[in-house]
Amino acid sequence: MHSMIGKPRLLGAVVMGLLSGGVAAQGRTLGASDYAQAERFMSYNTVPLVDHAVTEVHWLDDAHFWYVDHDANGDHFVRMDATSGKTVPLFDQAKLAAALSDAGGKPVDTKKLPVTGYEARADGRIDIAVRSKHYVCDLAAATASCVDRATLVKTGDEPGALSPDKKSEAFIRDWNLWLRDVASGEETQLTTDGVENFGYATDNAGWKHTDKAILEWSPDSKQIATFQQDQRKTGDMYLIKTRVGHPELEKWKYPLVGDKDVTMIERVIIDVAAKKVTRLQMPPDQHRSTLCDDVSCGPDGGWDDVKWAPDGRTLAFVSTSRDHKHEWFRIADARTGKVRTVFEEKVPTYYESGNGAVNWRYLPETNEAIWFSERNNWGNLYLYDLTDGKLKHAITTGEGNVTEVLKLDPKTRTVWFRGVGRTAGVNPYYQQFFKVSLDGGKPVLLTPEAADHTVTLSPDGRLFVDARSTPTAPPVTALRSADDGRTVAPIATADISRLKAAGWVPPIPFTVKARDGKTDLYGMMFKPTSFDASKKYPIVDYIYPGPQTGSVRGRSFLAARSDHQAMAELGFIVVAIDGMGTPWRSKAFHDAYFQHIEDNTLPDQVTALKQLGKAHSWIDLDRVGVWGHSGGGNATAGAMFHYPDFFKVGWAESGNHDNRNYEDDWAEKWQGLLETGKDGKTNYDAQANQSFAKNLKGRLMLVHGTMDDNVPPSNTLLVVDALIKANKDFDLLMIPNARHGYAESTPYATRRRWDYFVQYLAGNTPPKEYELKAWPWK
Structure with missing residues (x-):
């Protein structure tokens, strides 16, 4: 479901x-x-059979990104310089294919490299993700080689949540949260009181149950916001595998509609260096999100409804009622755990904070918050004063939805967002890209073409890659300015002549x-x-x-x-x-x-x-x-x-x-909520x-x-x-x-x-x- x-x-x-x-x-x-x-x-x-359909790019820094360009000769990994518009191969594909073949013991096709991630290392080697595995590869040596990264640093195999400085990753072991040093593999236990079905950062929504840690690192990589998830009273689900011999029982926590006891979370902040756990001063919260029906909506295991202040002193978060009708915007003191409810919103049906992403934002520098609401029958952004919790004004108004806030610049007080239904005469499902001032005014349409726009912003937000297409027209991909939408450089124009010929x-x-x-x-x-x-x-x-x-x-x-x-x-x-x-x-x-x-x-x-x-x-x-x-x-x-x-x-x-x-x-x-009559x-x-x-x-x-x-x-x-x-x-x-x-x-x-x-x-x-x-x- x-x-x-x-x-x-x-x-x-x-x-x-x-x-x-x-x-x-x-x-x-x-x-x-x-x-x-x-x-x-x-x-x-x-x-x-579709050539040059580039819809996904990966930014390396503010001025470079890589992507895969496919044609009749196979996949080509390309690096583009956003300043000059010039492209070069990301790496020597033949060398990498040979090295990966040796490392994995299976032939790897140069034209169909199964590479899903790339990162350059300071020592000149490259880190290559091949589906769920990672390899460290040296393509500059006389004989190119790749080594399984797991063999370089002996660690546990639990999936980790990487810190912003990329030096550490947090992971779950035996219901507790641990820290792993990426370079050395050294592991440190951060919590000690996690017990079965009452563990830290555990990912269990019933319908989803993984080993990923759900948490939010502070920007300086010194603190972790997470929770201790209480499933001790939650009911069990059972499935039996088909096999010869005694059946194998699979059992996990799976709350059902109407259950008196469902999964709850107790919010905590962990000081990594001191290994100190500060429990927020509030009752347990519902295992809910403002956007989806899990506490974590994204595939990366992030915690969408929690946002740190840049200085790490405070933490903003939103609590959601069990029926999704009531939201509370709250701020916690990271040192003491004291919590203040700043404002709330109640709705007659259900609240959602966006269509494709959680769209509220925390601006502690000016003591403000951006809040998403459908109070006028459309998804718009509103500016709140965090001193008194009062609404200042609407940032966007009228018909059409803000679907995803992609960037906020507190200095220029500008928000960039994807939206639908905001341009007359354009299919109401086509995503377009806009920018708007926090202080109001008409949003600026940066992608006026009547098409569905997939947007990938550069880290500094100055540029974006725009892949526009429709169900009947293949993608045209270009590098554009986030200031006015002008095209900086073409990237690719898809060619479906081979597809049509078939x-x-x-x-x-x-x-x-x-x-x-x-x-x-x-x-x-x-x-x-x-x-x-x-x-x-x-x-x-x-x-x-x-x-x-x-x-x-x-x-x-x-x-x-x-x-x-x-x-x-x-x-x-x-x-x-x-x-x-x-x-x-x-x-x-x-x-x-x-x-x-x-x-x-x-x-x-x-x-x-x-x-x-x-x-x-x-x-x-x-x-x-x-x-x-x-x-x-x-x-x-x-x-x-x-x-x-x-x-x-x-x-x-x-x-x-x-x-x-x-x-x-x-x-x-x-x-x-389930209601039973007499x-x-x-x-x-x-x-x-x-x-x-x-x-x-x-x-x-x-x-x-x-x-x-x-x-x-x-x-x-x-x-x-x-x-x-x-x-x-x-x-x-x-x-x-x-x-x-x-x-x-x-x-x-x-x-x-x-x-x-x-x-x-x-x-x-x-x-x-x-x-x-x-x-x-x-």
Whole structure:
């Protein structure tokens, strides 16, 4: 169900329905060549055909950055001088490939170096990240060599949180926080009273449980802000691995909706040199965030709602209530632990501090804070006085959202941010880049092009790399001035001629009206490349209902969006529609089905599909399929149960079918705290899919991994139980030992999904046991 910022927790599921006699009469038999044609449009086949699509760069310092430039000859690692605009190779790829081959004992292709990180060392060697491993490489020697960094310094293998000066990293061992000297590997224990399920900096949101340390270093690397996380009363979750012999039990803390005791945190500040722990003078806080449903939203393990003063004397943080309706902005004295609540905000539905990032900021130099609020129905920035907690004025106003604050310069009192919906006539999902004065005034648009802009600022904030694209136009990447947006130097212009030559066609963006008949909804359509307007095509609706993300997933260029085009090749029209209740639009739009998770945007999906069917004679509304994963699996089953005469076939993967069997935080934010009446009925009854399983008429496949530690498989088994008791025919695929994503079983599940829609929605016969051989895992 969950996703990391930027990467949603819930994915999609597919449900399929019964065919009419007319469907069965079509009956053609597909061969392996038909599936091979579909597979040509999978991302692992299309992405390599896109040349010079540079969307991610890595700044080395204020004037240099590196990136990977791909073309028909492979990947090229490039270093650019932002002052001159000139580029040089980042390193000798042939030498590095040979050295990595020797170090890892496996051949490394010069044209496909698996390098994910680079850093130059003072001794002339370079530090290379290869996925999760690090190598120290000497390419200047007569014979280039790479050594596994872990063998140079003998340390534990716990993942560390690096200090700003890069000299130390903090990590968790035996429920306590430790310090590791990066150069020598020497380890020092910082806390001593951590015990099982009451440990320091532990990362456990129930749906996510890792060994990463959640903390925030002070700018001078002398202090650490973290917490002691109390899970001693939190309930357990259990899963059993499939194996020969006695089963292996997996057990961890997993709070559920309505639990009396959920995970709490006790905030602390640690003086690293003195190894002194100062506990903040306040009661335990909820394990919550202003942005997502975990105390840590980003994939790097940072602590988003905690910000140090530059001098390390004070610490600002925001506390969030269990139901996400109440926020408290607080400042702590780092030496004494004394806490002052400066101001607070209460909302009727749920509070969020941004769309893509936590957007509040702490300005102790002027005793001010930037606060994000949707109080005027849009996400805007406000300036608060920290002396009395009073609002000074709005920094941004009007319609459209500030999505991510990327930089704040307290000296010039300037904020740079990404935003959506702030420019008339531009797609409301396209991210643009702005700057605005803290003292108000009209924001300056730095990227006026009507496109989705991915922005990477230089460390000093003077320059930014802008990659602009749309779903139909590949990226153009340039170095630009953060002062006025002017282009300083071109970087790359993507070329999709090889992709087009392979038969690729772009998705078709479309707009329809929502359930209210007034609000615009935006979607994507995928048609077979052999499309014939004289034919009637079944339509498959890919659904991810939100509320934390939508079905379309971003508006930048992608050579493949899931397997939508691949499925279309098998004789379908495939669509993805962002319904009301998904983010990036107004607060009212996002709130559309608050406290009614069972809505799942389904009223919008149905009305949108009907509008498309009316507009296009080649769409057959008697053959409608739906599929999704996680939240989309929930929505798929809901579609089959609540609209049984409309949706004929569904494929529901890993659905959170009853959120009382899902971790507490996600549903308590969107559905509210569990309330039980005197009659035993609850405010969660209507969202439980199993209660409506008796309505099934079409063909439904339920899929789940048996070791899903995000959405436990009991969610699907509740629906299975209800279907059996209702004497309903259905299909079930349980994938042994698979997690929320299906890993090496993904090609199998994908092929089975194709088969399911081909057979039951199109009325055709799929080839027997086609194997997706080109899959990256194969």
